[in-house]
Amino acid sequence: MSSEVTPQFHVRFIGNTSAEGHTTYVIKVTNSDGASWNVQKRYRELRELSDELKLRYPDNLPQFPAKRFFGNNDPAFIASRQAALEQYLLAVLALEPEVKTPVLRQFLGGPPLSAEQTPSKQHTEVLESMEQKLVNFSLPPAPLDEPEMAMRVKKYGESMKLSVLAQPVDPVILRDLGLDSEAAMTPQTPLADPSKLIAQFPNLKISVKGNESAAKGGETAKK
Structure with a gap:
């Protein structure tokens, strides 16, 4: 009987976009409930995630795809890096199936709010109106003009x-x-x-x- 835990999240790189010499990867994230959403991450953000996870898993963290200084915009290289990044992220989720590390959970994001969960426009306006009427005691009191004083x-x-x-x-x-x-x-x-x-x-x-x-x-x- 296997003791492996099924990861709560699954990721799949579904595409990429390039602008101003930078490549952004589109990642489809699916949770155990079947809900899915897309997040857009650059190679730098994935490398920063890897650096944070090394603090928690210094020995058994999978190898992160190496950085390349020339030819980063080559389509063949981008496709190869995309596949390598996907395998890396899948290995991370297999290492931590319950996603307890806050930086990893923040990286994956969450499903969009439903219509019932999204605050209505009227509700938002009421909250903004209340915030404007609240007194900020950290600020000095505003001086009174002459008509108000009189x-x-x-x-x-x-x-x-x-x-x-x-x-x-x-x-x-x-x-x-x-x-x-x-x-x-x-x-x-x-x-x-x-x-x-x-x-x-x-x-x-x-x-x-x-x-x-x-x-x-x-x-x-x-x-």
């Missing part, structure tokens, strides 16, 4: 005024602070809904000037 100062002043007017303060103190005492006693926003009060209170208007005149009149009468 608006914030105005809102802060209004909030402070409403906070002060909501407290029971002596009208004389409000006058000294430059706040309207009548507005203090009758705020724009009612503190309670009059229709829900148990007892209705009369509408009183208190005038600071009137109180001061009455106080002065009393002092004159005493004199």
Whole structure:
């Protein structure tokens, strides 16, 4: 009974293209599920893969096809090198059938995403919109322009005024602070809904000037 493990991937060189003096090999990769895809690799990328695999298999790694300095664009040589590279990659997959080395798995790639797995255009737009709205705390805060600063100062002043007017303060103190005492006693926003009060209170208007005149009149009468 054989103890050999069937490789999870199979490769076959199905063609090549040449441009600017460089040859790119088209490799068809098929996994154990039957899915297949193509990857395009140059001789340099295959040699870099071999150099990485030597670190894991220094003794039993198959021989990598030697480099040729002249005649690399000869069609007969390209066909011969393509066949040698295919045999090399098949030997590597037989040496590591489960493809556990990350650099080898990355080299082989993976099947293209299906329609269900591919993010929709709307989904992508939502993600991009969220990324744009996220605050990057590593960047310094952007300076505020004058209109923005003026608006914030105005809102802060209004909030402070409403906070002060909501407290029971002596009208004389409000006058000294430059706040309207009548507005203090009758705020724009009612503190309670009059229709829900148990007892209705009369509408009183208190005038600071009137109180001061009455106080002065009393002092004159005493004199």
